[in-house]
Amino acid sequence: MHMEKNPAIPDAAAGPAVYRQYARQWLHANLPAHMRSDSVDYRTPTLDECRQWEQSMYEAGLAGMTWPKVYGGRGLTLREHLVVNKEVGALAMPESVSSIGKELAGPIIQAVGTEEQKQCFLHCILSMRHFWCQGFSEPDAGSDLARLRTKAVPEGDSWRINGQKIWTSGAAKAHYCLLLTRTGTVADKHRGLLMFAVPMDTPGIRVVPIKSIDGKDSFAEVFFDNVVVPDSARLGAPDDGWNAAIRVLSIERATNRMYRAWRFECELRQLVAACKSDPELSKLLDDGYTQRRIGDVVGEIDALKGLVERTVDQMTAGDKIGARGSLTKLYWSECHQAFAGLALSLVSHVNVRSSALAQRARKHFTHAYLFARAETIYAGTSEVQMDIIAQRIMNLPTEL
Ligand SMILES: Cc1cc2nc3c(=O)[nH]c(=O)nc-3n(C[C@H](O)[C@H](O)[C@H](O)COP(=O)(O)OP(=O)(O)OC[C@H]3O[C@@H](n4cnc5c(N)ncnc54)[C@H](O)[C@@H]3O)c2cc1C
Incomplete structure (x- = not known):
């Protein structure tokens, strides 16, 4: 199917549904096959390739969705931010190489920075000039x-x-x-x-x-x-550093890389497609235990999507997310770690005779498994998230 490479960027009044359609079309038409981790043509992109890719996404109106126009943003709502994230998650594209700038530094500079700092830093973050x-x-x-x-x-x-x-x-x-x-x-x-x-x-x-x-x-x-x-x-x-730090951590836990549930779903599709592409691996999918574990993952991803949607609803209504960010962080990290374990147990059956797609999946999911070990640590460990949920959402006493 032919896709227009440079469709016109919708204006603010168009609404989230139009933006979603636009984002889908642009991303599919512009993401090179060698940057799609579910493609047999994939090769690990260089930092500069990733930088250029994100720069082109920004120029196409797919970054800085909620940032004020005066600092280079789109001046839209968290809804448009979410719909773009859903499309980003649904494609097996590289992780952002500038998420600390775009999702942590940028928001805190907007919240506590001086006008001079906003002018100096924000546009350079979005246009990928500064990491x-x-x-x-x-x-x-x-x-x-x-x-x-x-x-x-x-x-x-x-x-x-x-x-x-x-x-x-x-x-x-x-x-x-x-x-x-x-x-x-x-x-x-x-x-x-x-x-x-x-x-x-x-x-x-x-x-x-x-x-x-x-x-x-x-x-x-x-x-x-x-x-x-x-x-x-x-x-x-x-x-005031503590308040600023807590604000950064709350963003990191609640809204940073909002595409995760959709990315996990994309990975699950990649895993199943890779198994189906190979006679030996496809037999594994006939097993009831494997099927139940896959069913579990589907349920978890769906629940995570619900949590993200609710966070966006609450923030759009003007609520502060605060400790509820811990719930989202705990959920996505545990969910992805369990999924990565399942994926590794399947791709560990890949051998030199397996299909090209299965070989690609083995590389991808071995790396995903190793990185997932860190997911329950960075941005605050699972134990710490559970403490925060108990004490600040359920108002249980702080442990002595
Ligand atoms: C891949 C990765 C990237 C990172 N990137 C950054 C970064 O860019 N910038 C940055 O500043 N940091 C970064 N970190 C650090 C990360 O935020 C810390 O590792 C994390 O907060 C845990 O701190 P710690 O390593 O000192 O472990 P500790 O705090 O020493 O914890 C050790 C163990 O004790 C448990 N524990 C500690 N306190 C409690 C408690 N109150 N109740 C119950 N259990 C508890 C923990 O859960 C953990 O199991 C990164 C970490 C990783 C793994």
């Missing part, structure tokens, strides 16, 4: 962020920063770090925290990559040794 990383976790402060020690000391019109961050995703490629620091003492806990937008080429910053279980070095330790930044790098008021 960001998130410098929150430290060796002794992960789940309990209030124990962080990286110190920011005022010096005239500047701040001097010393300390260490860890597990900083994308630090090696980032232009800026959304950095959480302490201005007082560790005993102040969540008081006396301050957030900065720190250029990663500032003298005194050292990035040491860490290799993860999937063989990639996508995160790093970041050392700050007498790093001096101007006061204009401060995001929000001194002492």
Whole structure:
């Protein structure tokens, strides 16, 4: 079927249904086969290929949906953001290489940044000129962020920063770090925290990559040794860093990569198609136990879709999402980890005689399985999400 490569971008009044149709058409017509992980032509895209792809999505009106037009956004609602995400999820395209910028730094800059900061950063994030990383976790402060020690000391019109961050995703490629620091003492806990937008080429910053279980070095330790930044790098008021950090975490848990349920569904279709493409593997699908596990996954994905839709309804109605973000985070990470386990158990039967689609699926799902181990850790572990749900949604007492 012929698809128009450059259909006209719908205007704001067109509504979500029209935007969805537009997004579907554009993505199908423009995503190259070698970037589709369910295609036998797939090859791991380079960072620059991913950057260019996301830049073209932005130019096609498929990024910054809810951001104000004045900062390069589309000025639309969370509904249009969701419909674009559904279409993004339904295609096996690469994960965003700039989700920390687009989904964490961008929103917090809009919430607490000065006008100058908004002008300086927001358009560069959307147009893929700047990558960001998130410098929150430290060796002794992960789940309990209030124990962080990286110190920011005022010096005239500047701040001097010393300390260490860890597990900083994308630090090696980032232009800026959304950095959480302490201005007082560790005993102040969540008081006396301050957030900065720190250029990663500032003298005194050292990035040491860490290799993860999937063989990639996508995160790093970041050392700050007498790093001096101007006061204009401060995001929000001194002492307001905790509120800003909680806001970032709530976005990270509730709305970041909103396409996940649709992406999991796409992966499930890929898994089943790969099994059906091969006589040996297709026999596995006849097994009642496998069928029940697949049925389970379908149910979980559907429930996750419902959670996401409800989050969007609540946010559109003006409600703050707060602790409910933990429910979504817990659900998608556990759901995907269980699915990745099922997928690995099926593709582990792939051998050199298996179909090309099955070989591709083995590579994809081996990587998915390894990465899914991290999904119940980053953005807050499952145990921590369960505590938050118990204490802040069910109002149960805090454990002594
Ligand atoms: C792939 C990946 C990418 C990441 N990217 C980033 C990033 O870009 N920026 C960033 O700042 N951080 C990042 N992180 C760090 C991540 O946020 C932390 O690993 C996470 O918050 C857990 O902290 P921790 O590793 O210090 O573990 P700890 O907090 O030491 O937890 C250890 C164990 O104790 C449990 N535990 C801790 N406290 C409680 C409690 N109160 N109740 C019950 N159980 C508890 C935890 O569930 C866990 O099982 C990333 C992590 C991973 C795996």
